[in-house]
Amino acid sequence: MSTILITGGTGLIGSALAVKLIAEGHHVVTLTRKKGKVEQRLAGLCEEAIWDINSRQVDEVAIAKADYIIHLAGAGISEKRWTDKRKKIIRDSRIKSSELIAHALHVIPNKIRAVVSASAVGWYGPDIASSAGKSFNETAAPGNDFLGETCRLWEQSIGEVARQGTRLVIVRTGIVLDNKGGALPEFRKSLRLGIAAILGSGKQMISWIHIDDLCRIYLKAIDDENMIGTFNAVAPAPVSNRSLTLELARRVRGPNFLAVHVPAFALRIIFGEMSIEVLKSCSVSAEKIMAKGFRFLYPDIESALNALLRRPRGSGSARDE
Numbered sequence: 062m063s064t065i066l067i068t069g070g071t072g073l074i075g076s077a078l079a080v081k082l083i084a085e086g087h088h089v090v091t092l093t094r095k096k097g098k099v100e101q102r103l104a105g106l107c108e109e110a111i112w113d114i115n116s117r118q119v120d121e122v123a124i125a126k127a128d129y130i131i132h133l134a135g136a137g138i139s140e141k142r143w144t145d146k147r148k149k150i151i152r153d154s155r156i157k158s159s160e161l162i163a164h165a166l167h168v169i170p171n172k173i174r175a176v177v178s179a180s181a182v183g184w185y186g187p188d189i190a191s192s193a194g195k196s197f198n199e200t201a202a203p204g205n206d207f208l209g210e211t212c213r214l215w216e217q218s219i220g221e222v223a224r225q226g227t228r229l230v231i232v233r234t235g236i237v238l239d240n241k242g243g244a245l246p247e248f249r250k251s252l253r254l255g256i257a258a259i260l261g262s263g264k265q266m267i268s269w270i271h272i273d274d275l276c277r278i279y280l281k282a283i284d285d286e287n288m289i290g291t292f293n294a295v296a297p298a299p300v301s302n303r304s305l306t307l308e309l310a311r312r313v314r315g316p317n318f319l320a321v322h323v324p325a326f327a328l329r330i331i332f333g334e335m336s337i338e339v340l341k342s343c344s345v346s347a348e349k350i351m352a353k354g355f356r357f358l359y360p361d362i363e364s365a366l367n368a369l370l371r372r373p374r375g376s377g378s379a380r381d382e
């Protein structure tokens with residue numbers, strides 16, 4: 062049994078991961094800004110410890126007893142419009158928190174064996190039309206947009222723990238598909254009205270991953286001492302926005318939906334600068350993690366949606382009411 066400290070452990074990925082870690086017999090401590098935020102299903106099962114990245118305070122006992130740190134904390138990327146103020150919060154919450162972890166591990170006596178940190182496929186720029194069919198691997202340079210620069214600074218700041226000699230794994234994560242939150246419930250919203258909203262041309266590729274596969278990558282990153290450095294966490298088969306939208310619509314509504322293109326200019330008005338991410342085609346490779354022996358349970362969008370839209374027996378179809 063190991064003690065695993067999860068920053069941002071109250072979020073979508075952290076909660077799912079904590080459930081799996083506890084089931085495997087590990088002791089989980091969530092490092093949070095405010096106690097009492099763990100999901101109901103985790104209440105009483107994991108310990109809570111406090112940190113404050115602005116005043117650079119962190120629970121020293123939690124750091125001292127951790128065997129592993131999983132660093133997920135960060136303000137929601139798509140939660141709010143990207144004003145200058147919001148962009149600073151998005152950046153600071155990742156960079157200052159990473160710096161605080163590195164500093165804490167430097168000054169507090171500890172027994173840490175590895176740090177596993179989130180990053181995002183927002184690292185990459187858009188697919189290049191001339192290299193159609195090729196996907197980004199981990200050696201590609203960061204894109205020169207807000208997320209590319211944010212991910213670069215995020216990975217650079219947590220990189221300090223590796224420079225101190227601790228094994229560091231960076232999990233460059235695609236769009237996470239889960240019923241409990243994130244992109245999937247957003248994609249389903251307009252389906253309640255019978256509308257399948259294809260964004261822009263719909264041709265842009267989305268690099269995604271099923272929540273269970275992502276958790277399995279984090280578990281592997283802890284267990285496998287040969288995993289060092291950056292790994293893309295995306296299913297091997299990216300999907301176009303159009304295919305994902307229509308596949309989802311068919312499964313949720315049968316034939317009863319209307320496919321509507323939301324033009325790019327409208328998305329620019331609705332989302333502002335964030336529309337870059339909605340409209341960007343980004344095909345990311347899963348080869349490196351697969352070469353480490355990782356096998357996806359949900360390698361393609363059909364198998365992922367089958368699992369996510371499955372309903373317990375007797376609860377009706379997957380249709381939205």
Ligand SMILES: NC(=O)c1ccc[n+]([C@@H]2O[C@H](COP(=O)([O-])OP(=O)(O)OC[C@H]3O[C@@H](n4cnc5c(N)ncnc54)[C@H](OP(=O)(O)O)[C@@H]3O)[C@@H](O)[C@H]2O)c1
Nearest residue numbers: 069071072073074093094133134135136154179181234237
């Ligand atoms: N979900 C995705 O599709 C996806 C894709 C790529 C990368 N990622 C990355 O993976 C990480 C976890 O994602 P998630 O979907 O689980 O995120 P989430 O549900 O938004 O949870 C993130 C957690 O970070 C903490 N947090 C929020 N704002 C903060 C702030 N200003 N300062 C410090 N901590 C803050 C919160 O924990 P407390 O309130 O307990 O402090 C929150 O529960 C994130 O860094 C995200 O960028 C996610």
